[in-house]
Amino acid sequence: IKSVVSKNNPLMFLLHDNKEETLFALESKTDKNLILTALICSRYPFCYDLLVIFGKQFRLQDEVNKALLSKLIGSKYGFNRSCENSTYCAIPQFSEAELIMRSKVATYAMLEPQKIQHEITWEIWKECFFINEPLYNREETENLSFEPFFRFVVR
16 A cells, blocks of 8 residues: 555645545545545556456446456556456455446446545546546546546546
């Protein structure tokens, strides 16, 4: 956990600048899950990419199996043992954050999108997106709902 909240995490400046609001938002279970997921995804782009793959696939189908997930993440990172281990670490985190669930062995389904309770949580989620998508136009935020990363949240 120390590496997630270290100065190497580009999201920490936002949390530090909004410390009181963030601490208040962390009292809400939903916002806590989303803030912690954003911290992980901003520190580890692999986790962000994996969550985006889930988001893309859940627009097309109700369930995603491990074989498809491995194929899609492997096309970006090259599928090797390290990639597989990272996937096995990230998926339980998304499950614990109540973004996805394991519907059967090696098959995952999306849970209801998380309802954001506090404005700072929305700002943190957006900033995580911009950190991972640096070429995205920050001025065009009305289109964010169409991005797969935002499939997991509702304002």
